[in-house]
Amino acid sequence: MKHALLLTAGLLFIASAAQAQDVPAGYPGTYSKLVADAKAEGSLRIYTNLSEDNIAPVIKAFNAVYPNIKVGSLEMGPSEAFSRYRAELGTGIASADLLISNTIVDWMSAVKDGLLADYTSPEREKLPKWSYPEPGLYTFSTDPMVTIYNKITVPAELQVDTMAAYFANISSRPDVFAGKVGTYDGRYAFGGALNYALVQKHGEKAWQWLEKAGPSIKPGGGAGGMIERTLSGEFSSAYFVSAPVVFSKVADGLGDIIGWNFPKDGTVVFPRGMGITAKATHPAAAKVFLDFLLSERGQAAIAAGKLTPYRPGFVAQGDLAYSLDEVAKAVGGKENLIIIDYDRKMIDGNAAFSARWAAAFKM
Known part of the structure; x- marks a missing residue:
């Protein structure tokens, strides 16, 4: 009987210990x-x-x-x-x-x-x-969005790491960028959220960037397509490209052609x-x-x-x-991250926002 009780107690202890291992610390x-x-x-x-x-x-x-x-x-x-x-x-x-x-x-x-x-x-x-x-x-x-460049077709001094300088270069250097810049289409849900976040951060200044540079940009397609078109030279650059997709390409040995950066005046996440x-x-x-x-x-x-x-x-x-x-450290602090939130205003005001975005891009 004594041995049976000891055996039962031992089994209960083992079962209890196993259950305890299933409970992470602090739970x-x-x-x-x-x-x-x-x-x-x-x-x-x-x-x-x-x-x-x-x-x-x-x-x-x-x-x-x-x-x-x-x-x-x-x-x-x-x-x-x-x-x-x-x-x-x-x-x-x-x-x-x-x-x-x-x-x-x-x-x-x-x-x-x-x-x-x-x-x-x-x-x-x-x-x-x-x-x-x-x-x-x-x-x-x-997932942060990065700017990418074809390092062969874009001079190093034009591979800038702020959105302000980026849009300025698109407008001032048509020989490099006109018709050769990719991004998401801001009239659809994913691209619309990215652009809405940019405008929330920079206000009317962002609209000025988009309206001036928009006609030189070719929106449409996803991250993979933008990367492939940049690799081929069809695009000189693209912005709002998903960093994880870019990193997988660079890791595959394409870093000699593709350059990238987190925009330091606002990386959209x-x-x-x-x-x-x-x-x-x-x-x-x-x-x-x-x-x-x-x-x-x-x-x-x-x-x-x-x-x-x-x-x-x-x-x-x-x-x-x-x-x-x-990422926050790379861009100089959390204040330079633009984390998209679940803003009801973004959804309710989508029609007006999309119309203004389309007008800026002549679409």
Whole structure:
């Protein structure tokens, strides 16, 4: 009997210790129940515009801690992640447990329509307040926009690192830049948010830049296309290009042709949102995964996926790997970051803003 009691006590101690290992430091003791529920669910499903290169290191790091929770990720367009989830609601089809996407309009609509679970992560108080702007809405990564140049066709003295000097050069050096500058189309959601942020920072001065230089610029296409056209020489330069995409190209050996910089008078940063769906089939697994992403280990995995972590004090490891703190240091301080926020005015005033932007670009 004595041996049986000792054996039972030992087993209980081992089980208790195992549960304790599942609870990160600083988390409530009840978190072990959430982890147990997540393991019982065994999986979760993500709809996202992240590529395999972006998300694979994150899933690998998560499974190193939680090997019994399978993570499935479906890549699609930023708005498609929301439209597909909406279409599947109420159909009985297994849909997304977690959405990760960088589209301000769709996140605001999702919040308004109650599509997100109101979950308070144990990591939340360690994060900047702007990173969780609405109940259940968090930030996955903060992707800075850079200016790129073809180093062969653009003289070194014209590869400037401020937007003020950049737009001045486009206007004053048509021999280099006329018809050879790329950017996003400001009439659509992503490009519109970037331009809105620029105007919010610089006011009427930004409109003057755009109106003077706009006719020499060729908006349209995504980051990959802008980079390819700059590499080929079709473009001399492009601005508002996603830094993680640029860095992956430079890392592939194209740094001899492509030069880049963070604008020191305002680097626009696009937050990539994430949220657990209100009707998630695997809510516990989704919560554990989200908490992991917000932790230091998760932020390191996000950096490994070539994106920009933002947890205060975090330092990314490796060449061409930046945390948001490091970007801020590179541009002379946080005041020179333009972090796009979930501004209702941007959405409500979109028609008038788009019309003025189109007029500036003669479109």
